[in-house]
Amino acid sequence: MRKIKICGLFRDCDIDYVNEARPDFIGFVFAKSRRQVSVVWAEAMRPRLKSEITPVGVFVNESLEKVAKLLNDNTIEMAQLHGDENENYIRELKTLTNKPIIKAVRVLSEEDIVSGQHTVADFLLLDNGAGGTGESFDWSLVSQVKNQEQNQKPFFLAGGLMADNLEQAILATSPYAVDLSSGVETDGLKDRAKILEIVRRMHNG
């Protein structure tokens, strides 16, 4: 079964929506964004989240100490690094925590995907850019490199995914998981019906 992450929860009711839909992962954005949440809010929401849903913290060039603390106090179970974090940063983070790390890669060319394979992070996240933009990248770049044995790190596919293009995106890239934020919003707010429908589709085939 393909996994699904619903990212950018920032209202209390968003927690109710995902508890009803039960995606595999959800994302709390700690980076500067219109979806940014505070540590205090995430800590308050964490116990309300159904146990089978894995919370991911999304960071952009954040201090190692802040990311490690949120992981080690179990506010989040995975860290998604969406900025310019280099391999030294990721290696250092791995000395501070045992929890999985996702490194976001901005895909402009095949080379971006190929060089991403060398990361010590546990997963890649292929996106079109800054994150949360609602814009896709050229998915054919993934299929062009995916058949090569060295390009097998499991990856989340992100960027502009929505009900209308999800099937095509999966067929083109065969990701470990899909990651949606803008595509399950209406007027900038998470939409219960869109979340329920997309998670149902992913989990039922």
Ligand SMILES: O=C(O)c1ccccc1N[C@@H]1O[C@H](COP(=O)(O)O)[C@@H](O)[C@H]1O
């Ligand atoms: O969602 C944000 O505001 C955000 C801010 C900073 C870094 C990453 C962010 N979100 C990530 O972007 C993709 C989804 O984007 P889209 O809106 O579906 O196109 C996903 O990986 C989010 O974690």
